[in-house]
Amino acid sequence: MSSNRVVSRLTRQTVALILAGGRGSRLRKLTEWRAKPAVHFGGKYRIIDFTLSNCLNSGIRRIGVLTQYKADSLIRHIQKGWGFLRGELGEFIDLMPAQQRLHESWYQGTADAVYQNLDILRTYQPEYVLVLAGDHVYKMDYGAMLAYHSQSEADLTIACIEVPIKDASAFGVMQVDEQSRIVDFVEKPEHPPCIPGRPDMALASMGIYIFNAKFLFEQLIKDADDLNSSHDFGKDIIPEAIKKYRVFAYPFLNVETGVQSYWRDVGTIDSYWSANMELIGVNPELNLYDRDWPIWTYQVQAPPAKFVFEDREHDRVGQSFDSMICGGCIISGSTVRHSILSPDVRVNSWALVEHSVVLPEVNVGRYAKIRRAIIDRGCQIPEGMEIGYDLEADKQRGFDVSPGGIVTVTPDMLGQKIHFAR
Numbered sequence: 001m002s003s004n005r006v007v008s009r010l011t012r013q014t015v016a017l018i019l020a021g022g023r024g025s026r027l028r029k030l031t032e033w034r035a036k037p038a039v040h041f042g043g044k045y046r047i048i049d050f051t052l053s054n055c056l057n058s059g060i061r062r063i064g065v066l067t068q069y070k071a072d073s074l075i076r077h078i079q080k081g082w083g084f085l086r087g088e089l090g091e092f093i094d095l096m097p098a099q100q101r102l103h104e105s106w107y108q109g110t111a112d113a114v115y116q117n118l119d120i121l122r123t124y125q126p127e128y129v130l131v132l133a134g135d136h137v138y139k140m141d142y143g144a145m146l147a148y149h150s151q152s153e154a155d156l157t158i159a160c161i162e163v164p165i166k167d168a169s170a171f172g173v174m175q176v177d178e179q180s181r182i183v184d185f186v187e188k189p190e191h192p193p194c195i196p197g198r199p200d201m202a203l204a205s206m207g208i209y210i211f212n213a214k215f216l217f218e219q220l221i222k223d224a225d226d227l228n229s230s231h232d233f234g235k236d237i238i239p240e241a242i243k244k245y246r247v248f249a250y251p252f253l254n255v256e257t258g259v260q261s262y263w264r265d266v267g268t269i270d271s272y273w274s275a276n277m278e279l280i281g282v283n284p285e286l287n288l289y290d291r292d293w294p295i296w297t298y299q300v301q302a303p304p305a306k307f308v309f310e311d312r313e314h315d316r317v318g319q320s321f322d323s324m325i326c327g328g329c330i331i332s333g334s335t336v337r338h339s340i341l342s343p344d345v346r347v348n349s350w351a352l353v354e355h356s357v358v359l360p361e362v363n364v365g366r367y368a369k370i371r372r373a374i375i376d377r378g379c380q381i382p383e384g385m386e387i388g389y390d391l392e393a394d395k396q397r398g399f400d401v402s403p404g405g406i407v408t409v410t411p412d413m414l415g416q417k418i419h420f421a422r
Contacts, residue, residue: 007143010150011059013127015213016142017117018051019110020134021068021098026268029400029410030376035067036267037134038074040359040377042279042288043326043340046077047266048134049297052093055132057293058142061091062124065134066113068098068106081298096120109231115220126213131233133207137275137286138252138263139293140208145250149210155245156215158182158238159208161252161263162201168192170265171204172234174249182247187234206252206263209233215245262286270404273374276340276357280322300360302328302343309333309349316349334364342377356388376410 037048085091307318316333333349371388
């Protein structure tokens with residue numbers, strides 16, 4: 001049997017569960033009215049689109065999305081943009097909100113979120129369960145990881161990346177033996193262990209787990225009965241499994257080059273802004289133009305982007321440099337440099353937007369200047385306002401300034417009481 005057919009069999013026997021219920025508080029005001037996976041990214045996408053696209057491109061078409069925190073915009077996005085799978089063929093994307101199915105409480109942790117849907121999961125009769133986070137940006141073939149899991153005869157396989165030791169405290173960190181079997185796992189350690197022989201690097205969990213289904217069910221039931229458990233995969237399920245069972249690390253490497261593949265945790269304002277800015281590069285690590293691995297999303301019906309006025313005598317020229325401009329945008333006698341404009345953004349005459357991420361339906365008034373900022377959906381930037389040029393002044397106006405100096409502006413901060421949960 002060919003390797004492709006083996007992988008195809010494995011993916012058909014797999015159900016993917018995407019944990020999409022977290023608030024993502026480190027994104028601050030961007031998640032005040034929406035769940036983190038629903039935050040806009042790269043102009044036309046939402047963060048969860050990357051995980052969902054990975055599933056489809058990997059041949060996994062039985063998917064559950066577990067939601068909880070302010071999930072309205074996330075649910076509507078999935079309903080509008082991801083309703084093309086055919087139930088007649090056994091394909092689905094099921095929305096699984098917190099329903100208090102087993103007890104009168106909301107999801108208490110990542111493991112509890114899956115446990116509370118155990119009855120639904122059993123009806124799918126999977127051989128494998130792929131547990132994913134819905135708030136990371138990357139492209140990954142889960143089929144290759146499933147093949148690795150099967151060949152290793154593992155009970156649990158964890159995808160991992162190498163991260164600088166100084167950043168490792170934000171992750172679950174593992175240690176492995178010569179066969180890549182995990183011998184220790186610590187969730188967000190204050191003093192993370194390094195990779196042997198590489199004191200500046202650590203091996204970090206990507207929050208991507210493959211379980212044998214029966215093994216997962218057993219571990220979830222056991223964990224639910226433990227009154228001292230926090231019911232979390234990283235803190236409880238994985239450390240216990242390592243002691244008794246076959247738990248392996250799957251290195252997330254480029255198959256052709258053997259180097260670390262692209263993966264970004266966009267969980268902070270600074271990392272979110274940086275990941276967006278990376279997309280603008282001539283040859284970005286994350287190639288959105290890859291026809292072999294398309295990123296799907298819901299696309300608004302918008303006209304093409306338009307650039308108007310070439311009045312050089314009065315310095316009123318609609319122009320853009322090193323930027324990504326989505327449909328429905330109008331650059332009207334203004335300049336956009338090294339920025340991402342989401343759909344239906346208007347930048348009016350003599351305004352300047354540079355090194356910024358502008359979410360949908362924003363209107364930038366005449367003569368306004370925006371630099372190193374994130375402008376939330378629906379903001380109406382007043383004429384002549386300057387953002388990102390004087391951070392102390394920005395703070396005094398109630399704008400949010402990140403440790404890296406990125407200014408976030410929402411409609412609320414501008415006195416525009418529009419709660420854009422979309």
